[in-house]
Amino acid sequence: xxxxxxxxxxxxxxxxxxxxxxxxxxxxxxxxxxxxxxxxxxxxxxxxxxxxxxxxxxxxxxxxxxxxxxxxxxxxxxxxxxxxxxxxxxxxxxxxxxxxxxxxxxxxxxxxxxxxxxxxxxxxxxxxxxxxxxxxxxxxxxxxxxxxxxxxxxxxxxxxxxxxxxxxxxxxxxxxxxxxxxxxxxxxxxxxxxxxxxxxxxxxxxxxxxxxxxxxxxxxxxxxxxxxxxxxxxxxxxxxxxxxxxxxxxxxxxxxxxxxxxxxxxxxxxxxxxxxxxxxxxxxxxxxxxxxxxxxxxxxxxxxxxxxxxxxxxxxxxxxxxxxxxxxxxxxxx
Amino acid sequence: xxxxxxxxxxxxxxxxxxxxxxxxxxxxxxxxxxxxxxxxxxxxxxxxxxxxxxxxxxxxxxxxxxxxxxxxxxxxxxxxxxxxxxxxxxxxxxxxxxxxxxxxxxxxxxxxxxxxxxxxxxxxxxxxxxxxxxxxxxxxxxxxxxxxxxxxxxxxxxxxxxxxxxxxxxxxxxxxxxxxxxxxxxxxxxxxxxxxxxxxxxxxxxxxxxxxxxxxxxxxxxxxxxxxxxxxxxxxxxxxxxxxxxxxxxxxxxxxxxxxxxxxxxxxxxxxxxxxxxxxxxxxxxxxxxxxxxxxxxxxxxxxxxxxxxxxxxxxxxxxxxxxxxxxxxxxxx
DNA sequence: TTGAAAGCGCTAACAG
DNA sequence: CTGTTAGCGCTTTCAA
Numbered sequence: 001x002x003x004x005x006x007x008x009x010x011x012x013x014x015x016x017x018x019x020x021x022x023x024x025x026x027x028x029x030x031x032x033x034x035x036x037x038x039x040x041x042x043x044x045x046x047x048x049x050x051x052x053x054x055x056x057x058x059x060x061x062x063x064x065x066x067x068x069x070x071x072x073x074x075x076x077x078x079x080x081x082x083x084x085x086x087x088x089x090x091x092x093x094x095x096x097x098x099x100x101x102x103x104x105x106x107x108x109x110x111x112x113x114x115x116x117x118x119x120x121x122x123x124x125x126x127x128x129x130x131x132x133x134x135x136x137x138x139x140x141x142x143x144x145x146x147x148x149x150x151x152x153x154x155x156x157x158x159x160x161x162x163x164x165x166x167x168x169x170x171x172x173x174x175x176x177x178x179x180x181x182x183x184x185x186x187x188x189x190x191x192x193x194x195x196x197x198x199x200x201x202x203x204x205x206x207x208x209x210x211x212x213x214x215x216x217x218x219x220x221x222x223x224x225x226x227x228x229x230x231x232x233x234x235x236x237x238x239x240x241x242x243x244x245x246x247x248x249x250x251x252x253x254x255x256x257x258x259x260x261x262x263x264x265x266x267x268x269x270x271x272x273x274x275x276x277x278x279x280x281x282x283x284x285x286x287x288x289x290x291x292x293x294x295x296x297x298x299x300x301x302x303x304x305x306x307x308x309x310x311x312x313x314x315x316x317x318x319x320x321x322x323x324x325x326x327x328x329x330x331x332x333x334x
Numbered sequence: 335x336x337x338x339x340x341x342x343x344x345x346x347x348x349x350x351x352x353x354x355x356x357x358x359x360x361x362x363x364x365x366x367x368x369x370x371x372x373x374x375x376x377x378x379x380x381x382x383x384x385x386x387x388x389x390x391x392x393x394x395x396x397x398x399x400x401x402x403x404x405x406x407x408x409x410x411x412x413x414x415x416x417x418x419x420x421x422x423x424x425x426x427x428x429x430x431x432x433x434x435x436x437x438x439x440x441x442x443x444x445x446x447x448x449x450x451x452x453x454x455x456x457x458x459x460x461x462x463x464x465x466x467x468x469x470x471x472x473x474x475x476x477x478x479x480x481x482x483x484x485x486x487x488x489x490x491x492x493x494x495x496x497x498x499x500x501x502x503x504x505x506x507x508x509x510x511x512x513x514x515x516x517x518x519x520x521x522x523x524x525x526x527x528x529x530x531x532x533x534x535x536x537x538x539x540x541x542x543x544x545x546x547x548x549x550x551x552x553x554x555x556x557x558x559x560x561x562x563x564x565x566x567x568x569x570x571x572x573x574x575x576x577x578x579x580x581x582x583x584x585x586x587x588x589x590x591x592x593x594x595x596x597x598x599x600x601x602x603x604x605x606x607x608x609x610x611x612x613x614x615x616x617x618x619x620x621x622x623x624x625x626x627x628x629x630x631x632x633x634x635x636x637x638x639x640x641x642x643x644x645x646x647x648x649x650x651x652x653x654x655x656x657x658x659x660x661x662x663x664x665x666x667x668x
Numbered sequence: 669t670t671g672a673a674a675g676c677g678c679t680a681a682c683a684g
Numbered sequence: 685c686t687g688t689t690a691g692c693g694c695t696t697t698c699a700a
Binding site: 669674675677679680681682684 | 695698699700
Binding site: 013014015016017020028029030031034053055056057058059113 | 669670671672673675676677678
């Protein structure tokens with residue numbers, strides 16, 4: 001591993017000059033020949049700057065962390081891609097970290113000085129206090145699709161639009177009896193989706209309070225909620241599920257109970273992942289701008305590191321888009 | 335952010351003493367009172383060592399990278415957990431990184447000095463040369479479930495046992511016409527699984543060459559392979575799929591073609607994930623010791639950092655275990 | 669246009 | 685048992 005000093009020696013200059021050349025120091029007057037010699041030397045020695053020294057000197061780690069509840073959730077694929085994209089432009093690395101309720105603390109995960117900032121998604125079962133605790137970290141944090149009293153800096157999705165899109169799709173198909181399987185209780189995004197459902201479905205007589213089932217973001221919770229729904233006296237003809245994985249669980253429970261989907265029951269969910277088209281029937285989803293949100297969150301973070309203020313942003317472009325598949329159809333006439 | 339110097343000042347000692355106390359330096363004779371004063375001061379100031387300085391001084395990053403082709407694949411959940419567990423014991427952090435064919439290079443991802451070592455899984459479509467290129471990194475690397483000529487340091491699964499377990503399950507159910515949907519062409523694990531299938535199925539007259547379909551690790555490839563299989567003149571009564579996501583795709587394609595699973599066709603796959611039990615019918619799988627493998631890989635890496643040699647290891651304990659679910663049944667008598 | 673020198677925060681000889 | 689000192693590799697004044 002070549003050191004800067006060696007590059008300088010080979011080029012016959014001092015380390016400072018080498019440093020200036022290799023960092024493209026703007027306000028530096030370097031003789032073209034010197035510059036070239038340094039560049040050649042660096043190439044010849046395959047010089048790669050030492051991140052540790054550079055980080056120490058600059059008080060800057062050159063990396064940000066994307067912290068999610070469950071790394072393996074396909075939901076995050078495009079979020080991650082968006083964050084990566086912005087990071088590449090800011091020549092920063094992205095570390096993905098998984099923060100779980102009983103695991104290592106965020107501080108432990110990202111240490112002191114390992115990253116310059118954090119994009120944090122609230123895990124299931126994490127209330128405001130615990131979230132606040134996680135944020136007691138010495139780097140700026142942008143929250144993803146969640147907000148917290150007293151914290152500025154978040155990027156959210158248009159949860160209301162997502163639910164509206166889903167409900168409108170069902171209404172257009174002719175449904176008038178629509179249920180809702182909600183997300184994790186403590187999550188404000190879940191609350192927003194639920195409020196939107198109450199507004200556009202329940203308030204319009206398309207749903208009933210007992211058809212609104214609390215659940216969570218994952219498949220088992222979705223399955224349990226569906227089972228509870230099917231146990232009711234009167235069944236809806238369609239259900240909106242607040243997240244894809246829960247929808248996979250809900251679909252599984254419905255089929256296991258002998259319900260014909262979409263014949264007896266249509267299912268539409270929020271978030272598009274590869275999985276949606278590989279369950280049977282394939283799930284109709286509302287695709288959310290996860291890539292754009294990831295890009296926006298990372299960009300906000302980098303701009304903040306450059307001096308700008310953090311703020312709270314809702315990503316509305318591209319708008320939520322319905323992806324119609326086999327799990328929704330017109331209600332069967334009875 | 336309190337510095338070590340401030341802690342030392344508050345405790346009325348020199349930075350070196352403070353350092354020794356806070357690092358539990360074994361061969362250091364510190365007066366109990368002094369020690370206590372330092373500890374108190376550190377607590378009072380909420381001292382957290384600066385990773386950058388420490389990394390520079392110790393030439394050690396205190397972190398390892400787990401590099402996988404697709405971060406969001408549920409397969410990696412328990413692998414990641416195993417790696418985390420070992421890392422916690424060695425007070426190291428784990429960074430998860432995604433290495434894709436046309437994305438940032440591994441060197442770019444982990445930088446110079448950001449991590450002390452790497453656990454690397456071969457991505458789909460990466461041949462030996464490209465893999466070798468990725469390994470030209472200045473830190474030790476342990477390969478996961480792949481090996482490479484000239485590279486020592488790998489942890490693999492018992493691919494043969496997995497396939498044998500799957501085939502035996504089908505044979506026990508009475509199947510005599512078994513197909514195989516293979517993994518990614520360039521992947522040696524795929525080759526091992528396929529060789530095992532040839533040995534225990536084809537060679538025993540339970541399969542035919544044309545029932546062995548090349549595919550890949552992901553759902554679309556599995557779906558395509560199933561479609562090809564169903565287009566054949568004679569159909570098998572069961573199929574072993576080399577990976578779970580491909581099996582989800584294969585199942586989807588079979589159902590879409592109107593095939594009754596498991597009535598007309600049983601499906602069994604390798605690797606257990608949450609998804610397996612939430613497709614319909616739920617997939618019978620062979621659970622592999624991913625957690626143990628993650629633990630082993632990280633442990634090997636840390637021991638190597640401590641001076642031990644890297645070696646090539648096959649994790650056979652716990653043994654692959656069949657998890658019977660709805661996608662397999664006795665063949666229908668015709 | 670270039671070089672010398674200081675120092676980021678920490679640890680590890682080496683002295684005392 | 686404790687303090688002094690040097691230096692990890694880099695960037696950046698400041699002086700030449």
